[in-house]
Amino acid sequence: MENIITISNLSEEEKDATREVLLSSYQQYKNSYKTIEEFNEYISHIEVSLDNPYIDRVLVAKDNDNQILGTLQIYLNSEDAYGRSELNIHAPIVRLLGVHPAARGKGIARKLLQESIDYAKQKGSSSLYLHTGEIMKDAIRLYERFGFKRDHSKEFQKNEDVFVRCYRFDID
Numbered sequence: 001m002e003n004i005i006t007i008s009n010l011s012e013e014e015k016d017a018t019r020e021v022l023l024s025s026y027q028q029y030k031n032s033y034k035t036i037e038e039f040n041e042y043i044s045h046i047e048v049s050l051d052n053p054y055i056d057r058v059l060v061a062k063d064n065d066n067q068i069l070g071t072l073q074i075y076l077n078s079e080d081a082y083g084r085s086e087l088n089i090h091a092p093i094v095r096l097l098g099v100h101p102a103a104r105g106k107g108i109a110r111k112l113l114q115e116s117i118d119y120a121k122q123k124g125s126s127s128l129y130l131h132t133g134e135i136m137k138d139a140i141r142l143y144e145r146f147g148f149k150r151d152h153s154k155e156f157q158k159n160e161d162v163f164v165r166c167y168r169f170d171i172d
Contacts, residue, residue: 003063005108007115010058010071015050017068018060022046025070025098032135034161049073049096054080056092059115061099061108069103072096072112074119078154082131087154087166092120094130097139109139113146113169121171128169129154133162143167 010018026046033039050058054075061070073096075081078089094116099108120128130148132139148167155166 003106005061005063005069005106005111007059007061007111010050010060014060014068018058018071019047019050021068021071021100022049022096022098024100028101029135046096056080057119059112061112063103068100069106070097070099070108070112072098072116074116076123078129084156087156089129089154091125091127091129092116092123094128097130109142110146113143117169117171120169126171128171129166131155131164131166133164140165140167 023043023046026043029042030036030039033042049055050073052073055073056076057074059072059074060068062068072094075093075095077085077091078087078093079085081089081093081095094113097109097112099112117128129151130143131154132143134140144167146169148169151166151168153166154168156164158164
C-alpha cells in the first residue's frame with residue numbers, strides 16, 4: 001500500500017508528538033552554533049513555540065498510521081511572527097518548518113509549503129513569506145526550487161552572529 005501523506009491542522013492531542021518532530025528536525029544544526037548554550041537556547045524557543053498565542057495555524061503532515069512526520073507554523077504578520085512590526089509584513093509568514101529526519105525525501109516539506117500557499121490564497125494574500133538562517137542550506141535550496149524569491153527588504157540581523165534571510169512566494 002502506498003504511503004499517503006495528509007496535511008491537517010494541529011489538534012491539542014497532537015501537540016506533544018508535533019513538538020518532538022520539531023525538536024528532532026532541528027537537532028541537525030547543533031554543531032552550527034558556537035556554544036552548546038547558544039544551541040540549547042535556540043532549542044528551548046522551538047520547544048515552547050507551539051504554545052505561542054500569536055500562531056494563526058499549525059499544519060501537520062501525517063502518514064497512513066497518523067504518525068506526525070512534519071509541521072510548520074503560520075503567522076499573519078511580522079509583529080505576530082517576530083515582534084518586528086518594522087518589517088511591515090502584513091501577509092502570512094511560515095515559521096519553523098520541520099520534517100522528522102527519518103521522513104525526509106518524501107515530499108513532506110513541499111506538501112506543507114503548498115498547503116501554506118493555498119491558505120495564504122484563501123486569506124486573500126498576494127504573498128507568503130518565510131525567514132531562515134544562512135546555516136539552513138538544504139531548506140534554502142528547497143525554498144528556491146519551490147519558487148520563493150529572496151526579499152532583501154525584509155531581512156534583519158538577529159544578533160551579531162545571526163543574519164536572517166527573507167524569502168517571498170508571490171501568489172498569482
